[in-house]
Amino acid sequence: MFEILAAYLKEKAGLTDQELNLFQEVCIEKKLRKRQYLLQEGDISHYNSFITKGCLRMYRMGKDGTEHILRFAVENWWISDYESYNSGSPSKNCIDALEDSEILMIKKEDFDHLISIIPNFRILRDLLNARSFDASQNRILSNISDTAEDKYHLFTQSYPDIASRLPLHMIASFLGVSRETLSRIRHKYVK
Amino acid sequence: MFEILAAYLKEKAGLTDQELNLFQEVCIEKKLRKRQYLLQEGDISHYNSFITKGCLRMYRMGKDGTEHILRFAVENWWISDYESYNSGSPSKNCIDALEDSEILMIKKEDFDHLISIIPNFRILRDLLNARSFDASQNRILSNISDTAEDKYHLFTQSYPDIASRLPLHMIASFLGVSRETLSRIRHKYVK
């Protein structure tokens, strides 16, 4: 399970075997069943988690009980509620598994320590943060300028591997569109 | 003009006078008239700019000629097209002044150098990045879960100082709502 993170860190940041050992010491392996929570509303997010297998989502519960998906994450992605993780405040969101999954959890203090002693890992972290931010901006642009149909196509084109493994109503919740509308959009596209 | 940035850095990051001198050496003062561009589509964003006076926006031009505002920035905010800034690729966005403004521009290389030699400044940068990301996530959540009316109220409550100095059609463009709809929402609220 750790080998997947090791391969990732080697490729993305060129870490040495010695540095990888530092990671292995602090990684906590965890398996999640489908529908199992990694984080519940009100919890504090103490860990940053690397996904070696499966798919998770972070969502917010609306007042009327509807779930609004803020992000998906699959193999080789990191996930945490970063607002809670960074500030130490209770999370307003939930994270759960959409498939049986395997993750490696790293405590924030350990993660920060690794960043401070492995320059290449800090660089990787900064790069990933920048990419996340860019992705957010692109999503916002799509939200404020695209039709429901355009949003759907942008998503499937940007993340074909993710879109193809998710049920339609999850994508609808991510896009901010009703299932019915998305079903109609998809049907229209078949013709 | 520089004193405003100096006061900001002293308060937010506790920089010493010596460190502030390093900033002063690399800051480029610039005045912008209302409607003047700081960055045009296709340009590469080489600078990160600190606003000492005024208000700017970053927007994307749609195919049909409509402008979609990605962000506003006022006094004590930083602005740049970070996608272009970080990657060195041509910008897809424009930045212009909504009021007569004054900014301090710092070249990316100088900025990066300051981060590398002033630990407290790196910490501030990381904090600001994290806050930007959180703000993006909150905006996305609002985009996918709120009605036009809720979006408007969230914006005015979150940024009352910004909302009150902007024309209505700019806010509409930021929220992804037509001017007419926003005008009706506001009118309804007056009653």
Place this chain on the structure above:
DNA sequence: CGATTCTTTGAAAACAGTCAATCTGTGTGG
């Protein structure tokens, strides 16, 4: 197979966008 979970479909209602006209305030040049 029985029970979820997920998807589709139809009809009505709510919502937001478009188009066009008008109104307002501001500032500029004659």
Place this chain on the structure above:
DNA sequence: CCACACAGATTGACTGTTTTCAAAGAATCG
């Protein structure tokens, strides 16, 4: 000082899209 242009805001009528509600049809899993 006035006339005019201009940017911005509002309003009404209409159109189009999306949501909602309800029901039924697939698909999946234990």
